[in-house]
Amino acid sequence: MPDEIDLLRWYLGGTPEPDNAAWNRARTALADARAGEAGAQGAPGRRHRSRWRAPSRRVTIAAVVASVAAVAVAVVLITGVLPGPPALTGRLTTSWEPARLLPGGAHPVGAPSGAWRLMSYLVARGWQENTAGPEPGWLTCPTAATCYVEGDNSASPSGPADMNSFYVSTDGAQTWSVLPVPQGITFTSALACASATDCAAGGLYYGHQPVYLSTASGGHSWTVSPVPAGVGQISNLDCVTAATCQGLASVSGNTMSPGLGLVADMHLVVTTDGGRGFTVVPFPRGESIQSVSCPTASHCVAVGLYDNGDAQAGPNLDHGVLLTSDDGGMTWQQQAWPSGYGPGPQPDVTCADASHCAMIGFVERNGREGNQVGYSSGKDAVQYTVIAFSSDGGTTWTASTLPRTIPYPMIDALTCPTTQTCYAAGSDLIAQRIGNTYNAGSSVVAITNDAGRTWQRVSFAVPAKVPGGMHGDSFMDIGQIQCPQPDACVAIGVSDQGSTSTPIYTNHG
Amino acid sequence: MTGAIAALEDFDAVFREHFAPVHRFIARRVGKALAEDLAAEVFVTAFRRRAAYQPERGSLRSWLYGIAANVVRGHWRDEQQLFELEARVARDSPRTPAAAQFADAADERVIAATLAPRIAGALAALNRDHREVLLLHAGAGLSHEEIAAALGIAQGTARSRLSRARAALRAQLGEFDFEQWTFKEQDHA
Numbered sequence: 001m002p003d004e005i006d007l008l009r010w011y012l013g014g015t016p017e018p019d020n021a022a023w024n025r026a027r028t029a030l031a032d033a034r035a036g037e038a039g040a041q042g043a044p045g046r047r048h049r050s051r052w053r054a055p056s057r058r059v060t061i062a063a064v065v066a067s068v069a070a071v072a073v074a075v076v077l078i079t080g081v082l083p084g085p086p087a088l089t090g091r092l093t094t095s096w097e098p099a100r101l102l103p104g105g106a107h108p109v110g111a112p113s114g115a116w117r118l119m120s121y122l123v124a125r126g127w128q129e130n131t132a133g134p135e136p137g138w139l140t141c142p143t144a145a146t147c148y149v150e151g152d153n154s155a156s157p158s159g160p161a162d163m164n165s166f167y168v169s170t171d172g173a174q175t176w177s178v179l180p181v182p183q184g185i186t187f188t189s190a191l192a193c194a195s196a197t198d199c200a201a202g203g204l205y206y207g208h209q210p211v212y213l214s215t216a217s218g219g220h221s222w223t224v225s226p227v228p229a230g231v232g233q234i235s236n237l238d239c240v241t242a243a244t245c246q247g248l249a250s251v252s253g254n255t256m257s258p259g260l261g262l263v264a265d266m267h268l269v270v271t272t273d274g275g276r277g278f279t280v281v282p283f284p285r286g287e288s289i290q291s292v293s294c295p296t297a298s299h300c301v302a303v304g305l306y307d308n309g310d311a312q313a314g315p316n317l318d319h320g321v322l323l324t325s326d327d328g329g330m331t332w333q334q335q336a337w338p339s340g341y342g343p344g345p346q347p348d349v350t351c352a353d354a355s356h357c358a359m360i361g362f363v364e365r366n367g368r369e370g371n372q373v374g375y376s377s378g379k380d381a382v383q384y385t386v387i388a389f390s391s392d393g394g395t396t397w398t399a400s401t402l403p404r405t406i407p408y409p410m411i412d413a414l415t416c417p418t419t420q421t422c423y424a425a426g427s428d429l430i431a432q433r434i435g436n437t438y439n440a441g442s443s444v445v446a447i448t449n450d451a452g453r454t455w456q457r458v459s460f461a462v463p464a465k466v467p468g469g470m471h472g473d474s475f476m477d478i479g480q481i482q483c484p485q486p487d488a489c490v491a492i493g494v495s496d497q498g499s500t501s502t503p504i505y506t507n508h509g
Numbered sequence: 510m511t512g513a514i515a516a517l518e519d520f521d522a523v524f525r526e527h528f529a530p531v532h533r534f535i536a537r538r539v540g541k542a543l544a545e546d547l548a549a550e551v552f553v554t555a556f557r558r559r560a561a562y563q564p565e566r567g568s569l570r571s572w573l574y575g576i577a578a579n580v581v582r583g584h585w586r587d588e589q590q591l592f593e594l595e596a597r598v599a600r601d602s603p604r605t606p607a608a609a610q611f612a613d614a615a616d617e618r619v620i621a622a623t624l625a626p627r628i629a630g631a632l633a634a635l636n637r638d639h640r641e642v643l644l645l646h647a648g649a650g651l652s653h654e655e656i657a658a659a660l661g662i663a664q665g666t667a668r669s670r671l672s673r674a675r676a677a678l679r680a681q682l683g684e685f686d687f688e689q690w691t692f693k694e695q696d697h698a
Binding site for chain 2: 001002003004005006007008009010011012015016017018021022023025026027028029030032033034366
């Protein structure tokens, strides 16, 4: 007699086969991974986009002869003529380049001055959109007027990100211009700025060589500096002065856990002379730091996950690593991870000064969560983020409670313009309708003016209809927020796949 | 395929042989759109970590499904909501999209329209561990030993977890007649 397994097999048996798009997506990703390995060994760069082509159905003698000849020529070229990708052996400074104003695409939503509103949308042809993360850009606003976005200019909607576009606004995100990026450069970290124009970032040179990028002119001119051998891509950077920056770099580049995008084997990289020299400080083995904040040249706080090195088990999301340093990251003190929440899949810490810090924590528990569109129930079905605060430099933490109007927040970004005022941005299971689209979730922004004791949900207008180039899903999540002043914030949405632009919100201007 | 995956050519064979079933396993849990990215991620991860694969710890496919299970674990909300939605949408319509997708003949559509939402609802009601072992066993065809290797748990744990999961599924299915493939309460209706 059949049993429940037979029933289940019948139920699962009709699952469709992967279509061509799925095969091609995987083949492309594998080709890129393979090219990456080759690039690491000195062969052509990993960012080269090779595509698998479907075999021709018709085979002729001419085609065979042509193929053999082409292969022979290719072998000769690869082995003897074509050089490998350029390698940077010394510092490189680009000449000053003017900015090019983006064509007008802004259709601001009417809202009272001072209220949050959709300011405009940043247009980028071929922009890589991603509904599962903070792409399509890294936002940095060193002042209320000046903001930068490092964006992805990938030609493929499903290919790996190519963060090689650079946008600047000098009027509080009202208008945007494009600045050229040094040839062969892709960004690997958000920009870190010590002033409106003194900024730095991690990057890759021709897709294979990790470099340190710095500018003293707000991106009109760049200096590209090689990092020491063995230092991987810089993925997180904090600059207290134009010359002194600390960042995280992965030695191996391995992801800690597929599906989560967490990188293992992080080291701290410190420069005190604008990228001429670097000090590399390893973290304890198995402690994979994902975020570090250094509000002063001496004090730093770092959070991360315990990495068991097992791609199948994945890291521990419920109990994290918490470290503090009082010597600029040269040595670290282990602190007890706070109880009640874990680091989750996107740990982040930010400090307003050497005493006051905030971090994003993560809770998952059994139960049921949902809205009028759908719900989840069962083991660990309830998942949300919490914001925790420290007033002793990151040693002890107190979790805060977001208002009931944000029941299941997934906070992507946290920024604290003062010791008491912080903004948190992300998404929640709050259904919303835009035009004919009924979304299961919506963007949320919350503000506290008393270091997390109380929060208010910020309301902002979303368009009645989806503007051109966007999808309704683009308004379901805010991936980045920057508030250089308590009353001057800029946030950018997470655009839906297929959209060619991403929404920008502000509460000023 | 056995042995460490050292050569690139070996990995081509691994990809050709295992991509479709791994994709199906993921698509059934999180939907086709998300599966495209996640299945690719599984094989990129496997490729990058191919030197770490140890045949003595389990079969190659158990290793791949272990990575796949971990990938899906990061999308728990999507998986849960897919099953919930399928259970609810299917109940609302006598000829559900899922039923039409999985059945060819008219009688099968009738069966599917009746059973599919109940099974989806039963799966949605299981806890994550139980659902995972059931889908690895019934969907991917993994043995107890392979499930243990995939999830990094002891074989005894895999066996008992699967046993409890089957019992939980039976309990969720209620008065199901496994000979007639009908729910007894519907016969009375």
